[in-house]
Amino acid sequence: MQIDPSAKRDDLVLAALPHIAFDGWSDAALSEAARDLDYPPREALRLFPGGPAEALAHFVELADRMLAQDFAVQGPRGGKVDERVFVAVKMRLDRWSAHREAIRRGVALLALPQNLPLAAKLGWGTSDALWRAVGDKSHDVTWATKRGSLAALYSATLFFWLDDMSEDSIDSWAFLRRRLLDMGKLPRLRHRAEVMLRSSLSSFRRKTPWARSRLPRRAAGC
Secondary structure, three states, rough: OOOOOEEEHHHHHHHHHHHHHHHHOOOHHHHHHHHOOOOOOOOOHHHHHOOOOHHHHHHHHHHHHHHHHHHHHHHHOOHHHHHHHHHHHHHHHHHHHHHHHHHHHHHHHOOOOHHHHHHHHHHHHHHHHHHHHHOOOOOHHHHHHHHHHHHHHHHHHHHHHHOOOOOHHHHHHHHHHHHHHHHHHHHHHHHHHOOOOOOOOOHHHHHHHHHHHOOOOOOOOO
């Protein structure tokens, strides 16, 4: 029976991780992984014609899929959103703690100028996967805001985690909790600013007759 090509790509990038720690995301690492799996000599090129960058993108997307599965089985069912997000981010990184060097080399590859659009796409995809895992079903303007905020938070935590030498990455999780606390303040600050701006506009209309017909009734886009 023929193996699904997607499953073969999954197997290949997972088998490549130990080699990537030494050879980086390279054709050599992918070829070694194919050899480990007893694939034909040119199978790595057939599965990833775009080369190491395509293989890296597949690995990130695979990690996102695994996160969804892990959270569905082990994640909290209720409680505060911040706590569910904390668990999801921790799960996303914890799973790959044995392959930290391969991930570090992946970050370095994505940092190259030609790969920055891919890095942005993958970061957004991971953020979306995290929100979906914790049960977010928003479709309004907050959909993009939430994903942008979490993409930044996840990236910051990832960089901290890559250099974290503390036992069980405890310093990384403390860092994550602090950033979540900061992120949680943003909606409240935004709401407070909108209320103040609307109040100021209302007062300005009352005091300035010509402004009543020219200023918007609400502070749209603030």
